Amino acid sequence: MTDLFLENARVVDPQNGVDRKASLLISAGKIAAIDPDAVPSDAKRYDLSGKVVTPGLVDLHVHLRQPGGEEDETIDTGTLAAVAGGFTSIACCPNTQPPLDTQASVELVRQLALRAKHCRVYPLCCISKNREGNELAELGVLFAAGAAGCTDDGSPINDAELMRRAMEYSLMFNKPILSHAESSPLDKGGVMHEGLVSLELGLRGMPAAAEDIMVARDINLAEITGARLHIMHVSTAGAVAAVRRAKERGVQITAEVTPHHLTLIDEALRSFDANFKMNPPLRSAEHVEACVQGLLDGTIDAVSTDHAPHAPEKKMREITIAPFGIIGLETALPLMLEKFIHSGLMTWPQLIERMSLNPSRILNLEKGSLAVGADADITVIDPDLEWTFTESEIHSKSRNSPWIGRHFRGRAVMTIVGGEVRYQLS
Amino acid sequence: MSVSKETWGGPPALWTRPHLLGLETLSKEEITLLLDTAERFRRDILEDPLATGRKIPLLTGKTIVNLFFENSTRTKTSFGLAGRRLGADVVEFAAATSSLSKGETIIDTAKNILAMGVDAVVVRHGCPGTPHILSRRLENCSVLNAGDGTHEHPTQALLDILTIRRRFGKIEGLTVALVGDIAHSRTARSDIYGLQKLGAKVIVCGPSTLVSQDWQKLGVEYSYSLDAILPRVDVLNLLRIQFERQVVRPFPSIREYALLYAMDAQRLAACKKDVLIIAPGPINRGVEITPDVADGPQSAILDQVTNGVAVRMAALWLTLSANQKSLNKTI
Numbered sequence: 001m002t003d004l005f006l007e008n009a010r011v012v013d014p015q016n017g018v019d020r021k022a023s024l025l026i027s028a029g030k031i032a033a034i035d036p037d038a039v040p041s042d043a044k045r046y047d048l049s050g051k052v053v054t055p056g057l058v059d060l061h062v063h064l065r066q067p068g069g070e071e072d073e074t075i076d077t078g079t080l081a082a083v084a085g086g087f088t089s090i091a092c093c094p095n096t097q098p099p100l101d102t103q104a105s106v107e108l109v110r111q112l113a114l115r116a117k118h119c120r121v122y123p124l125c126c127i128s129k130n131r132e133g134n135e136l137a138e139l140g141v142l143f144a145a146g147a148a149g150c151t152d153d154g155s156p157i158n159d160a161e162l163m164r165r166a167m168e169y170s171l172m173f174n175k176p177i178l179s180h181a182e183s184s185p186l187d188k189g190g191v192m193h194e195g196l197v198s199l200e201l202g203l204r205g206m207p208a209a210a211e212d213i214m215v216a217r218d219i220n221l222a223e224i225t226g227a228r229l230h231i232m233h234v235s236t237a238g239a240v241a242a243v244r245r246a247k248e249r250g251v252q253i254t255a256e257v258t259p260h261h262l263t264l265i266d267e268a269l270r271s272f273d274a275n276f277k278m279n280p281p282l283r284s285a286e287h288v289e290a291c292v293q294g295l296l297d298g299t300i301d302a303v304s305t306d307h308a309p310h311a312p313e314k315k316m317r318e319i320t321i322a323p324f325g326i327i328g329l330e331t332a333l334p335l336m337l338e339k340f341i342h343s344g345l346m347t348w349p350q351l352i353e354r355m356s357l358n359p360s361r362i363l364n365l366e367k368g369s370l371a372v373g374a375d376a377d378i379t380v381i382d383p384d385l386e387w388t389f390t391e392s393e394i395h396s397k398s399r400n401s402p403w404i405g406r407h408f409r410g411r412a413v414m415t416i417v418g419g420e421v422r423y424q425l426s
Numbered sequence: 427m428s429v430s431k432e433t434w435g436g437p438p439a440l441w442t443r444p445h446l447l448g449l450e451t452l453s454k455e456e457i458t459l460l461l462d463t464a465e466r467f468r469r470d471i472l473e474d475p476l477a478t479g480r481k482i483p484l485l486t487g488k489t490i491v492n493l494f495f496e497n498s499t500r501t502k503t504s505f506g507l508a509g510r511r512l513g514a515d516v517v518e519f520a521a522a523t524s525s526l527s528k529g530e531t532i533i534d535t536a537k538n539i540l541a542m543g544v545d546a547v548v549v550r551h552g553c554p555g556t557p558h559i560l561s562r563r564l565e566n567c568s569v570l571n572a573g574d575g576t577h578e579h580p581t582q583a584l585l586d587i588l589t590i591r592r593r594f595g596k597i598e599g600l601t602v603a604l605v606g607d608i609a610h611s612r613t614a615r616s617d618i619y620g621l622q623k624l625g626a627k628v629i630v631c632g633p634s635t636l637v638s639q640d641w642q643k644l645g646v647e648y649s650y651s652l653d654a655i656l657p658r659v660d661v662l663n664l665l666r667i668q669f670e671r672q673v674v675r676p677f678p679s680i681r682e683y684a685l686l687y688a689m690d691a692q693r694l695a696a697c698k699k700d701v702l703i704i705a706p707g708p709i710n711r712g713v714e715i716t717p718d719v720a721d722g723p724q725s726a727i728l729d730q731v732t733n734g735v736a737v738r739m740a741a742l743w744l745t746l747s748a749n750q751k752s753l754n755k756t757i
Contacts, residue, residue, distance in 0.1 A: 189673035199640050200450070202554045202576030202615060204673060272555025316531045318553035320575070 001419055003027045005039050009048035009380070013055060013370040014349040015357050024053065026376040029419035033372060046414070048380060054352045055368045056088025056119075056377030056417065057333065058359040061153070061178075061232055061256060061304035063325070064090075064121070067108060068097025073309035073397045075109065078329070079118035081307070081396040083423035085329040086412025088377035089120040089360065089367050094131070094147075095154040101126040101137040106145040118422055119415070120377070122148035122363060124178060127166045133157050136166060143173045148363040151178035153232060156214055158184055163218065167227030176228040176254070176362060181214035181239070182280065191320055193266040193281040201269060203319070206281050212238035219246045222253055230362055231255040233306050235280035237290035244299040254362045256304040257291050259328060259335040264288075264402065274315045274322035275402040278308070295354065296345060302359040305332045309398030327396045331389060333381065334408035341383065342409060380414035382425075387411060429470045431483050437747035438463075444749035445561045445569045446741050448578035449619040457620055460740050461588050467743075468588075468736035471511065483513035484743050488545040493519045493536070494572065495551045500707060500731065501572050501582070505548045508738035514545075514746075536560050540567055546746055548572050566752075568745040576610045576671060581741055582706050583616030585734040587624065589726050590661050592733070593702050598625030603655055605687060606665035606714055609636040610672060613706045614665060618646055629655055632665075632687060635676035652687050656696040664689055664705040664714045680713055690716040694724065704730055 007023035011034075018034075025033040025043065039045070059082065065073040075092075082090050092109065094100030100109065106123045113121030125147035126137045131154070139150055150170065156179070157163040163179075170177050187206040192198050194205025215231055219242055222229035234240060234255045243255045260278065265285050268276040276282060294300040308325025315322050336355065340346035356379075357368030367377055389406050391399055415423040440459055449457060471478050490509040494502050502518070509516040519539065536547065546568040549557045554577035561569040573579040591597055602621050608614045608630045621628050622645060629647045630637050637648050649655050656662075667683065677683050689703065703715075703725045711717050720727060 196640050196643050199638050200615065200644070202574075202578070202612060272558050313531060316533055318532055318551070318556055318559075320553040 001028060003032070003040050003043035004376075004416070004419065004421070005043040005045045006048055006053055006378070006380070007045065009051045009053040011053045011370065012348040012352050014353040015055070015369040016371050018370065019349050024370065024378070026416070026419045029376055031370055031372050031374050031376050034370075050382070050384070051413065052348060052381040052383055054379050054381065055356045055370050056379050056415065057086045057355045058089045058365065058367055059087045059305050059307070059329065059332070060091045060302060060359040060363055062090045062092050062307045062329065063095065063309065064092040064109070065096060065309060066112060067105065071311045075112040075121065076116040076118070077395065077397040078307070078309070079113060079116050079121060081327070081329040081394070082119045083415040083417065084395045084412070085331070086333045086379040086381065086415055087119055087329060088379065088415060088417045089122065089365055091122040091124050091148055091363055093151060093153045094124055094126045099126050099131045100124070100147070101129055101131070101142070103141050103145040106142055106147050110146050119417055122146070122365065124148060124153070125150050127152045127157060127177065128162065131155060133159055133162060136162070136169060139166070139169055139173065143175055148365065149176040149178050149230070151180065151232065153178065153180040156180050156182045156184060160217060160221065164221045164225060167221055167225040167229065170227050171225065174228070174364070176230045178230045178232050179214070179218045180232050181211055181218055183210040183213045186210035186213070190281070191277060192269045193283045195266060195284050197266045197269060197284070203269065206279070208236040208238055208283065208287060211236045211280055212242065215239040215242050219243070219251055219253060222246075223249070223251050226252065229253045233258050233261065233280055233304070234291060234294070234300055235261045235283050235287060237287050240290045240294035240299055244294065247299065254301045254358075255294075255299065256302040256359070257295055257300045258304060258306045259332045260326060261291055262288065262295065263335055263339055268402065272319050273402065274317065274319045275326055275400050277319055277322055277324055278326060279324035301354065302362060303332065303336060303354050304359065305329050307396070309396050310400045312399050315400045325400070327394070327398055327401050330395060331401060331403050334389070334411050337383060337410040338408065376416055376419040378416040379412050380416070381410065382413045383410040385409070385411055385413065429474070429478055429482065434482060434484065437744060441744045442748050444745055444752060446580055446745050447557050447561060447569065447571045449580045449583055449616045449623070450578065452623070454623045457584070457587075457623055460584055460737070460744065461591060463740035463744060464584065464588055464733065464736040467739040468733065471739070472732065472736055481511050481513065485509070485746055486513035488514040488746055489517065489543065490514050490546045490548060490742065491517045491519050491539055491544050493539065493547050493549045496573070498550055498572070500734070501550065504731070504734040505570075505572060505738050508735050508742055511735070512739055512743060514742070532556060532560070533563055536564055540564050545749065546570060546742065549574070551575065566749065568749045570741055570745060573612050575612065577612050578616045579612040580616050581734070581737050582613045583620045584737040584741070585730055586613070586617055586663060586704055586706070587620050588733045588737055589704055589730045590702060592729075593726065594660065597621065600660040601627045601629065601658055602661040602663065603629040603631050603659040604663045604665060605631045605652060605689070607636050607667045608632050608641075608665070609638065609676070610668040611665045617663060618644065622646075629659065631655055633677045633683065652693065653696065656693060657698070659701065660698065661702045661704065662689060662697070664703065664709070666706065666708065666710060667713060684713055688712070688714060688716060689719050691718055694719055694722070702726055
């Protein structure tokens with residue numbers, strides 16, 4: 001494996017308190033030295049003046065669809081989209097067909113990811129058998145097979161007793177429970193956030209309370225069990241407030257928010273474009289503001305894409321029938337740069353904490369660091385590159401993004417996984 | 427006086443929209459123009475059969491498709507008659523037996539119809555926004571919304587408003603109550619937009635599970651008590667309970683609903699003497715209205731139906747003319 005020498009970049013590594021101009025020597029897949037005195041003559045040198053070098057971005061909430069949903073995405077195309085977006089590690093959700101509730105299916109995903117050779121993939125396994133919310137899946141076997149955490153994402157665990165038991169059972173494995181917090185009966189038939197816009201459009205609403213109630217329930221269960229609870233895709237002011245209070249009480253809880261819930265509001269549905277249909281739904285402006293504040297003050301630990309590919313013909317259906325979700329791997333970093341870095345709301349270390357270090361910690365991945373000896377998973381970002389997100393350049397197999405045609409400033413230009421350049425913007 | 431294509435005159439310059447998707451986006455002037463045009467069609471064409479044969483060939487050579495994905499009797503017939511009275515060819519698309527049951531997307535269905543050479547599509551669909559999506563995908567073809575889910579039903583609201591205007595001579599200053607299943611009513615939404623723009627006060631009234639307080643944010647008053655508002659309303663629009671659209675049952679029984687909201691002789695006695703009662707139909711006799719009131723002198727339910735043809739003639743003529751204008755520009 002060729003040594004790499006990255007020089008003249010701004011290196012941002014919040015884990016180790018680094019934010020300065022530095023050079024990195026990468027050898028045998030690891031960070032070999034920072035600002036070395038001597039560089040091997042055969043090392044491949046990259047002059048990264050004007051670029052920012054960070055620990056590889058980590059996305060703990062991705063839908064790769066394989067097995068079973070290959071018309072939407074494959075592990076190959078999904079992980080390629082990941083490295084193109086600057087992600088070196090992703091966790092993928094178990095709502096595949098069959099669901100990831102057996103050792104075989106978890107190992108299949110890991111094998112396909114190794115074969116695809118783009119980024120690292122950490123499967124999440126089901127909490128309940130067949131994601132039906134009735135019986136516990138064999139969590140011990142699944143964790144042993146390599147699952148990084150468990151979730152029935154896409155559906156909530158409506159049975160509070162089962163959720164309590166899953167939390168208690170997870171304790172002996174020290175793995176997080178990732179909760180898709182939604183009260184299904186309240187959201188039945190829902191298409192978008194319940195509010196004035198849904199009333200005007202005649203689209204059935206999904207009230208913020210449907211999320212608040214489930215977040216509150218899961219916090220209470222985490223409190224009595226001591227389990228590690230992670231709230232996925234937080235989207236309401238109530239959920240943010242509940243997580244904040246829980247953290248103040250010392251509950252072991254973490255939370256994530258998606259770029260779309262930080263940047264889009266329910267008004268977008270006036271277009272009736274199914275690319276604005278997601279679950280949780282795009283909320284009204286006050287909820288978005290609460291999520292932004294939550295991410296800024298650390299209540300929300302991580303940014304996750306909830307990358308949810310759907311083949312074009314599915315999103316072409318009427319908005320009431322079209323499936324929920326959008327792709328996000330290739331737009332997450334640009335959106336975050338625009339919303340938080342270019343605006344001055346966040347420092348670089350704060351952003352990288354939320355897009356690399358914290359998601360890594362939530363899943364015990366031991367990523368998010370550029371210390372000597374760490375895996376050389378690195379993202380090189382050009383913060384000022386002007387570019388347009390076009391349909392033809394999407395690496396994901398699906399096209400369900402509301403940002404096609406959007407102009408951006410800044411993106412990942414090189415992604416290194418285990419010391420190998422896995423993506424380079426041409 | 428006999429009216430002919432030559433003496434009718436060209437389409438008014440103020441109207442530039444090739445589609446009629448809803449009343450929310452129309453200006454007061456545009457709504458007034460639609461109403462005035464409908465009024466002319468009613469007076470000069472529909473009410474003068476000896477002179478005109480109830481026809482005027484303003485859209486000769488044009489083809490209109492009725493694309494109804496939900497059941498409809500009166501709206502579909504009304505649009506069909508309106509098109510034929512203007513000299514257009516009207517084709518019915520039987521959605522229930524179409525490729526949709528084979529999983530075809532609405533876009534593909536519409537493109538196929540367009541490829542057959544069609545000038546206008548009249549769409550009714552259960553999903554809000556479907557006409558809007560179609561209008562963006564279909565080039566050189568007018569799209570008229572004949573009801574999209576629980577969103578809008580612009581021609582129904584226009585015929586309601588025309589009926590009111592013909593009775594009172596104005597809209598401004600009137601108080602209009604929409605009674606019943608507001609939550610699932612596309613007519614209610616279009617009525618609210620249209621009536622408010624023309625200066626009427628709108629009250630939505632019905633069970634609290636079907637009447638959102640959020641309507642206040644749009645300047646609409648809400649009430650759960652029909653009896654409380656009766657003395658001060660000029661118009662009552664009695665909306666049907668749309669059982670087929672309800673995801674959950676919003677009230678315990680029809681009997682209870684009728685007790686609270688059915689318009690009967692006793693409630694009529696509490697109204698102003700000249701109160702106007704309208705209903706989009708089909709009416710459920712005994713649920714939202716009792717037979718004596720439905721057939722009584724205050725009711726304009728059948729007058730609405732006549733106005734419906736006139737309004738749809740106006741909508742088809744104006745949108746198709748605007749579409750033709752944009753075609754001429756591109757050629």
